[in-house]
Amino acid sequence: MKTENQKAWFFVLPVLLLVAFNALIPMMTVVNYSVQETFGDNVFFWEGLNWFQQILRSERFHAALGRQFMFTGLILIIEIPLGIAIALSMPRKGFWVPVCLVLMALPMLIPWNVVGAMWNIFTLPDIGLLGYFLNHVLGISYDMTQDPVAAWITIVTMDVWHWTSLVVLLSYAGLVSIPDAYYQAAKIDGASNWSVFRFIQFPKMKTVLTIAILLRFMDSFNIYTEPFVLTGGGPGNSTTLLSIDLVKIALGQFDLGPAAAMSLIYFAITLLVSWLFYTLMTKDDLN
Amino acid sequence: MPLELKQVTKRVGGALHIKETSLVLEPGHFNVLLGATGSGKTSLIKMMAGLDPIASGQVLMDGQDVTRLSTQKRNISLVHQFFINYPHMTVYDNIASPLKVAGMAKSEIQGRVEEAADILQLRPMLNRRPHELSGGQQQRTALARAIAKESKAVFLDEPLANLDYKLREELRDQLPELFAGRGAVVVYATSEPEEALLLGGRTALMEDGRVTQFGVTAETYRDPANVRAARVFSDPPINTAEIVKQGSRAVLGGDLSWELTGEAANLADGQYTVAIRPHHVLPVADAQCTVSLSGRVQVTELSGSESSAHFEMGAGSWVSLSAGVHPYEVGEIHEFHMDPKACYFFAPDGARVA
Numbered sequence: 001m002k003t004e005n006q007k008a009w010f011f012v013l014p015v016l017l018l019v020a021f022n023a024l025i026p027m028m029t030v031v032n033y034s035v036q037e038t039f040g041d042n043v044f045f046w047e048g049l050n051w052f053q054q055i056l057r058s059e060r061f062h063a064a065l066g067r068q069f070m071f072t073g074l075i076l077i078i079e080i081p082l083g084i085a086i087a088l089s090m091p092r093k094g095f096w097v098p099v100c101l102v103l104m105a106l107p108m109l110i111p112w113n114v115v116g117a118m119w120n121i122f123t124l125p126d127i128g129l130l131g132y133f134l135n136h137v138l139g140i141s142y143d144m145t146q147d148p149v150a151a152w153i154t155i156v157t158m159d160v161w162h163w164t165s166l167v168v169l170l171s172y173a174g175l176v177s178i179p180d181a182y183y184q185a186a187k188i189d190g191a192s193n194w195s196v197f198r199f200i201q202f203p204k205m206k207t208v209l210t211i212a213i214l215l216r217f218m219d220s221f222n223i224y225t226e227p228f229v230l231t232g233g234g235p236g237n238s239t240t241l242l243s244i245d246l247v248k249i250a251l252g253q254f255d256l257g258p259a260a261a262m263s264l265i266y267f268a269i270t271l272l273v274s275w276l277f278y279t280l281m282t283k284d285d286l287n
Numbered sequence: 288m289p290l291e292l293k294q295v296t297k298r299v300g301g302a303l304h305i306k307e308t309s310l311v312l313e314p315g316h317f318n319v320l321l322g323a324t325g326s327g328k329t330s331l332i333k334m335m336a337g338l339d340p341i342a343s344g345q346v347l348m349d350g351q352d353v354t355r356l357s358t359q360k361r362n363i364s365l366v367h368q369f370f371i372n373y374p375h376m377t378v379y380d381n382i383a384s385p386l387k388v389a390g391m392a393k394s395e396i397q398g399r400v401e402e403a404a405d406i407l408q409l410r411p412m413l414n415r416r417p418h419e420l421s422g423g424q425q426q427r428t429a430l431a432r433a434i435a436k437e438s439k440a441v442f443l444d445e446p447l448a449n450l451d452y453k454l455r456e457e458l459r460d461q462l463p464e465l466f467a468g469r470g471a472v473v474v475y476a477t478s479e480p481e482e483a484l485l486l487g488g489r490t491a492l493m494e495d496g497r498v499t500q501f502g503v504t505a506e507t508y509r510d511p512a513n514v515r516a517a518r519v520f521s522d523p524p525i526n527t528a529e530i531v532k533q534g535s536r537a538v539l540g541g542d543l544s545w546e547l548t549g550e551a552a553n554l555a556d557g558q559y560t561v562a563i564r565p566h567h568v569l570p571v572a573d574a575q576c577t578v579s580l581s582g583r584v585q586v587t588e589l590s591g592s593e594s595s596a597h598f599e600m601g602a603g604s605w606v607s608l609s610a611g612v613h614p615y616e617v618g619e620i621h622e623f624h625m626d627p628k629a630c631y632f633f634a635p636d637g638a639r640v641a
Contacts, residue, residue: 181369184338187359199375200373
């Protein structure tokens with residue numbers, strides 16, 4: 001057999017270094033912390049899988065995980081159908097197309113902590129435009145700093161406001177890629193609007209919707225900035241999502257070991273659910 | 288059960304895209320719309336199908352005014368140049384889709400789908416999806432859908448344009464037979480004069496958003512009503528030149544003239560346009576081709592059984608099309624011979640006079 005040219009490795013090396021420094025090494029540091037106990041001064045004691053066991057058994061983690069799934073579930077249930085509906089009702093040609101697109105893109109252009117601060121001020125019961133209006137004009141008691149239900153309504157509404165556009169834009173991209181001829185064919189077949197959606201628009205949107213759901217899942221499952229700025233996890237712990245809890249343990253309590261273990265579990269769950277989503281949603285296409 | 292257009296027009300952005308058009312399209316034979324790209328064939332079809340709005344005029348099916356009726360309620364079929372099938376459905380479901388929408392019983396759907404599939408030789412492909420089929424099979428699926436639906440009007444908008452040569456010939460031969468005896472008005476749009484002649488039936492010649500002539504295909508070919516119609520229904524393009532009639536002779540340019548016979552001899556003296564099809568201009572003289580003209584050969588094409596030459600003479604560029612292989616040298620001055628009896632004469636306003 002001929003000697004293979006080994007020079008190719010040199011071309012891969014820069015990428016390998018880059019990935020090592022921005023992903024592998026930080027990740028391994030977390031793994032390192034997750035199996036040891038440290039009291040500073042670079043002194044470590046071996047703990048094995050203790051931290052993992054502790055986290056997995058902790059009520060606090062279960063509660064945060066439950067809230068996290070509830071949050072992600074709620075925003076997906078609202079944003080996906082709402083996004084599709086908005087995309088379907090957007091004009092497909094003419095003057096209003098760029099106007100709609102810019103309006104849709106606006107919320108996504110605002111920095112995350114600004115979004116949190118905006119909604120915080122907007123909904124404060126005494127000075128916020130919405131908060132004041134609800135409490136003092138309509139007489140509905142609404143205080144997200146005191147009432148967990150109000151807090152939940154606020155963070156979910158905020159996320160819907162911030163991110164439905166992503167679903168809209170992706171669905172819209174799928175929609176405009178459908179040639180007119182298909183709509184004409186459906187009209188000629190005598191198809192109703194529902195059939196057009198079910199048999200022409202939806203199949204064409206499926207691929208981009210898969211991506212939209214995946215992105216929205218990962219993003220909302222890892223969400224930190226907006227709810228942190230808006231509610232700070234409160235009132236009480238009612239809106240303490242996983243990432244907020246993680247930061248509390250790592251930076252608030254400086255429990256680096258348990259925090260590292262929790263990070264890895266968190267990461268594994270995100271990965272697992274994403275994989276499940278993707279496999280289930282693309283199953284049909286493979287057959 | 289004719290399909291009738293009464294003085295229909297269509298506007299695009301204020302401009303008149305389809306000028307006032309009236310046509311009566313009958314079932315039992317093909318109704319060919321022949322015209323170049325952009326001449327309005329597809330627009331006219333979309334207007335008949337109700338897909339494009341009509342600015343003025345009426346569309347009648349079976350004598351009923353359907354101008355304001357939505358496409359969904361018109362009971363029509365349309366086959367596009369591009370193979371339009373529902374990508375995620377099997378061939379069976381594609382053919383069945385209009386019947387399902389109409390709420391037909393399953394057993395009846397099956398009967399109709401299988402009949403259409405047999406006619407178009409799609410039986411073995413019924414469980415496949417469109418992307419697993421060749422272009423010809425995809426287009427046959429679209430045709431099968433039109434046949435299974437048994438609609439009152441079938442619009443075929445250049446259905447063979449995207450198929451390769453062999454498939455096109457094969458399907459073109461089958462087409463008239465497919466729709467024979469089904470009682471539907473068949474409208475077939477094409478940009479190829481040859482296709483219109485092969486399909487027979489009646490042909491409407493279209494140019495620049497208007498129908499310039501409508502009649503039995505062979506007659507329309509033989510007897511162009513005006514110079515525009517003659518240009519549309521000729522491939523390669525018909526040769527034209529300005530002539531002056533003086534006494535019994537036609538004078539083309541300074542040095543070429545010939546004796547007129549038949550109707551042309553009775554025309555008043557004056558300016559006319561003469562037109563002659565390329566296959567009446569031959570490189571060798573024979574009993575019919577008695578008028579000689581010489582020109583400089585510019586382009587030659589050899590298609591196996593035919594030779595064509597574009598040549599420049601004083602009056603413009605003409606084409607000669609002859610059977611067999613004829614050797615031309617590009618740049619040489621060549622003698623061509625035309626048949627004076629095959630000439631068409633048009634008045635300056637374009638109307639045919641002889």
